[in-house]
Amino acid sequence: MPEGQKEDAAEAKPRSAKAKSAGGAGKSRYDFVEGDRYAPAPESSDHVSLKDSYHLFIGGEWVRAPRRLQTINPATGEVLAEVGEAGPRMVDRAVGAARQAYEKTWSNMPGRERGKYLFRLARLIQERAREFAVVETMDGGKPIRESRDIDLPLVAAHFFYYAGWADKLDYAFPGRRARPLGVVGQVIPWNFPLLMAAWKLAPALACGNTVVLKPAETTPLTALKLAELIEEAGFPPGVVNVITGAGKTGQNLVRHPDVDKVAFTGSTAVGKLIQKDLAGTGRRFTLELGGKAANIIFDDAPVNQAVEGIVNGIFFNQGHVCCAGSRLFVQEGIADTVVRKLKRRMETLVLGDPLDKNTDVGAINSQEQLERIRVLVDSGKEQGAKCWQSGQKLPRKGFWFKPTIFTGCAQSHSIVQKEIFGPVLAIQTFRTPEEAVEKANNTPYGLSGGVWTDKGSKIFKITSQIRAGVLWANTFNKFDPGSPFGGYKESGIGREGGLQGLAPYVELR
Amino acid sequence: MSTKKRLAVNKTYKLYLGGKFPRTESGRYYELKGRKDALLANVSRASRKDFRNAVVAARKAWSGWAAATAYLRGQILYRVAEMLEGRREQFEEELRAQGSPPTAAKKEVTGAIDLFVHYAGWSDKYQALFSSVNPVATPHFNFSMLEPTGVVAAVAPEGSGLLGLCSVVAPILVGGNTSVILASHARPLCAITLAEVLNSSDVPAGVVNILTGLREELLPHLASHMDVNALLLCSDEASEAKLAQEEAVENVKRVTLHRDGPLEESPYHILDFQEIKTTWHPVGV
Numbered sequence: 026m027p028e029g030q031k032e033d034a035a036e037a038k039p040r041s042a043k044a045k046s047a048g049g050a051g052k053s054r055y056d057f058v059e060g061d062r063y064a065p066a067p068e069s070s071d072h073v074s075l076k077d078s079y080h081l082f083i084g085g086e087w088v089r090a091p092r093r094l095q096t097i098n099p100a101t102g103e104v105l106a107e108v109g110e111a112g113p114r115m116v117d118r119a120v121g122a123a124r125q126a127y128e129k130t131w132s133n134m135p136g137r138e139r140g141k142y143l144f145r146l147a148r149l150i151q152e153r154a155r156e157f158a159v160v161e162t163m164d165g166g167k168p169i170r171e172s173r174d175i176d177l178p179l180v181a182a183h184f185f186y187y188a189g190w191a192d193k194l195d196y197a198f199p200g201r202r203a204r205p206l207g208v209v210g211q212v213i214p215w216n217f218p219l220l221m222a223a224w225k226l227a228p229a230l231a232c233g234n235t236v237v238l239k240p241a242e243t244t245p246l247t248a249l250k251l252a253e254l255i256e257e258a259g260f261p262p263g264v265v266n267v268i269t270g271a272g273k274t275g276q277n278l279v280r281h282p283d284v285d286k287v288a289f290t291g292s293t294a295v296g297k298l299i300q301k302d303l304a305g306t307g308r309r310f311t312l313e314l315g316g317k318a319a320n321i322i323f324d325d326a327p328v329n330q331a332v333e334g335i336v337n338g339i340f341f342n343q344g345h346v347c348c349a350g351s352r353l354f355v356q357e358g359i360a361d362t363v364v365r366k367l368k369r370r371m372e373t374l375v376l377g378d379p380l381d382k383n384t385d386v387g388a389i390n391s392q393e394q395l396e397r398i399r400v401l402v403d404s405g406k407e408q409g410a411k412c413w414q415s416g417q418k419l420p421r422k423g424f425w426f427k428p429t430i431f432t433g434c435a436q437s438h439s440i441v442q443k444e445i446f447g448p449v450l451a452i453q454t455f456r457t458p459e460e461a462v463e464k465a466n467n468t469p470y471g472l473s474g475g476v477w478t479d480k481g482s483k484i485f486k487i488t489s490q491i492r493a494g495v496l497w498a499n500t501f502n503k504f505d506p507g508s509p510f511g512g513y514k515e516s517g518i519g520r521e522g523g524l525q526g527l528a529p530y531v532e533l534r
Numbered sequence: 535m536s537t538k539k540r541l542a543v544n545k546t547y548k549l550y551l552g553g554k555f556p557r558t559e560s561g562r563y564y565e566l567k568g569r570k571d572a573l574l575a576n577v578s579r580a581s582r583k584d585f586r587n588a589v590v591a592a593r594k595a596w597s598g599w600a601a602a603t604a605y606l607r608g609q610i611l612y613r614v615a616e617m618l619e620g621r622r623e624q625f626e627e628e629l630r631a632q633g634s635p636p637t638a639a640k641k642e643v644t645g646a647i648d649l650f651v652h653y654a655g656w657s658d659k660y661q662a663l664f665s666s667v668n669p670v671a672t673p674h675f676n677f678s679m680l681e682p683t684g685v686v687a688a689v690a691p692e693g694s695g696l697l698g699l700c701s702v703v704a705p706i707l708v709g710g711n712t713s714v715i716l717a718s719h720a721r722p723l724c725a726i727t728l729a730e731v732l733n734s735s736d737v738p739a740g741v742v743n744i745l746t747g748l749r750e751e752l753l754p755h756l757a758s759h760m761d762v763n764a765l766l767l768c769s770d771e772a773s774e775a776k777l778a779q780e781e782a783v784e785n786v787k788r789v790t791l792h793r794d795g796p797l798e799e800s801p802y803h804i805l806d807f808q809e810i811k812t813t814w815h816p817v818g819v
Binding site: 314469 | 666780
């Protein structure tokens with residue numbers, strides 16, 4: 026969501042750009058509090074090529090798995106396509122194909138040539154970005170504005186970035202020589218399906234490894250379409266293999282003895298299981314796990330800008346973001362103002378058809394996730410926090426949840442301690458910077474955090490005291506291929522992105 | 535009085551915990567025998583409770599040590615080298631008593647002193663080596679830098695009583711971490727004497743804590759403690775590595791494995807106990 030609007034934007038006409046494009050400049054034409062009156066503006070999907078059935082991409086071939094899974098559009102409940110479910114034999118075959126490709130071609134190829142494949146892939150993605158954005162939105166439920174303006178540009182940028190590293194690894198590790206690890210097994214989540222595939226594939230391939238990638242059960246389509254592009258780009262067979270399936274498929278991949286390294290993004294609970302599975306095997310792993318980020322608003326912050334940041338922090342991608350700003354800490358003096366403005370701003374969010382270009386809040390990714398959110402929200406009410414939801418009407422079909430905030434939260438509440446992974450914000454107040462830091466750090470997680478203040482020295486003091494891997498000052502949820510991402514404590518091990526994102530994919534000699 | 539008749543004053547080897555030298559709370563000990571089976575010391579056999587107390591001390595000391603300037607940390611490590619140099623005879627004697635030939639003992643002490651000098655120099659340099667300013671496509675000043683991982687538990691090499699121990703302590707210490715170190719079981723004497731050196735070198739209380747005891751008893755606790763952020767295990771035993779990695783899961787502890795021998799001098803060992811923090815700072819007026 027856009028941030029950094031002018032001072033009064035959040036209060037009077039928060040969506041000024043949109044108001045303009047709809048033909049009105051002032052606030053008179055639209056009453057945002059009464060509900061939006063935008064005409065529907067659906068992104069066209071007739072240019073999208075989507076098959077009824079997809080197979081596993083193994084060794085450069087499309088292999089039919091006997092067992093099938095259906096993937097649905099969470100905004101409508103309709104079946105989009107059928108994909109294969111890879112059993113142990115298929116996992117084994119994919120790892121074998123990756124091993125062969127590693128030994129025969131990829132690890133011996135000059136870095137410059139490897140890089141060119143990745144550059145070529147980045148270009149193909151750019152050319153078909155809109156199509157991929159539409160599929161991403163249909164399969165996952167995220168607003169087209171996000172998949173089009175954030176996910177897809179970052180996907181292409183990520184391949185571009187690491188393409189350039191492939192022939193420069195000798196400069197990345199002073200005093201050491203970097204060697205690839207071998208076959209990498211990668212298991213990725215459903216919240217940013219294609220972006221997570223890019224985060225995993227690009228550095229692994231640039232460093233000379235080959236990959237078996239398993240996308241999430243509910244969002245397999247863009248990874249399979251990416252496999253089509255990889256085929257089109259002419260990658261040697263087996264360098265990238267994409268196998269679909271549920272948790273069991275991922276487990277078989279992680280446990281496969283011929284996988285040299287595992288990279289996982291997902292929940293902390295599953296991350297711990299993987300860490301345990303790999304104990305004593307000598308195989309490497311990196312984990313990008315859950316978070317419960319503190320977003321701290323000081324009383325000298327630009328309040329309207331901060332409100333935009335709060336909204337972006339927790340309602341971006343329906344809150345299905347591991348680094349979401351799900352714990353809000355507001356300094357006491359401005360708490361009432363911030364909560365009042367936040368509620369007003371929440372009423373203006375457009376919730377509905379993810380393919381509509383006006384939509385801010387899309388569908389919840391799955392029935393299962395919706396249930397998880399409900400359970401935690403109920404626990405928040407039971408434990409005594411005060412719940413408030415904005416007034417949008419929810420579509421009858423599909424999975425939806427209203428933007429939700431809790432006030433009067435205590436540190437012990439489940440909604441403060443547990444990752445909800447939905448559009449639910451827990452608000453607390455603080456008096457002194459020390460109190461804010463102490464509360465912010467009082468969590469087993471340490472992925473990200475936000476600090477809002479007009480005072481530069483305060484930013485550096487507070488950001489250096491928050492125990493988390495990514496800190497945003499006067500902004501939130503920003504990503505870039507050059508910027509390392511990853512957590513402290515139980516939010517994971519290792520970094521993705523940037524120079525530091527190469528280390529997990531090389532052995533140093 | 536004749537010096538021949540004078541009875542030597544033996545040292546009691548205890549633990550080093552929160553800047554103090556207590557006996558183990560458990561009251562247990564194990565016998566360390568030297569040449570001709572002579573008793574060298576009744577070494578404290580630390581308990582789980584001692585370890586937990588040590589972690590509390592390390593956590594308490596962490597914020598101060600992590601915030602100390604790189605220059606100060608370097609000064610203190612160099613001071614450790616100075617103190618070691620001044621007491622080299624004592625260390626050599628202990629090493630000989632535990633079975634090292636005189637030349638090997640001398641070489642090991644020299645190595646330990648030089649190692650502290652080496653890492654003292656890294657204190658204000660590793661950050662520049664591993665940090666970065668990242669060009670991002672939005673108007674933000676984006677940079678990544680290292681921060682200490684926190685409280686580190688370590689099992690020092692069994693086969694190298696002084697150099698092995700120092701090669702474990704120095705990279706953890708110079709990086710701003712606090713630590714609880716389990717010393718070699720068979721060669722524990724230098725560990726407690728090193729604690730005396732640390733104690734007189736302005737290393738703040740609790741920053742380094744040293745225990746003596748049984749690996750098989752203490753390793754599971756080192757690996758599973760929820761307030762320990764990272765574990766370094768020097769071991770050639772595959773079963774120990776597996777156990778440590780399994781027990782480390784519950785708080786996603788970072789585990790670094792190394793063979794049973796001194797860690798080679800390298801800034802990458804400092805990096806093993808660092809986290810990378812990336813900060814986005816807006817650019818604008």
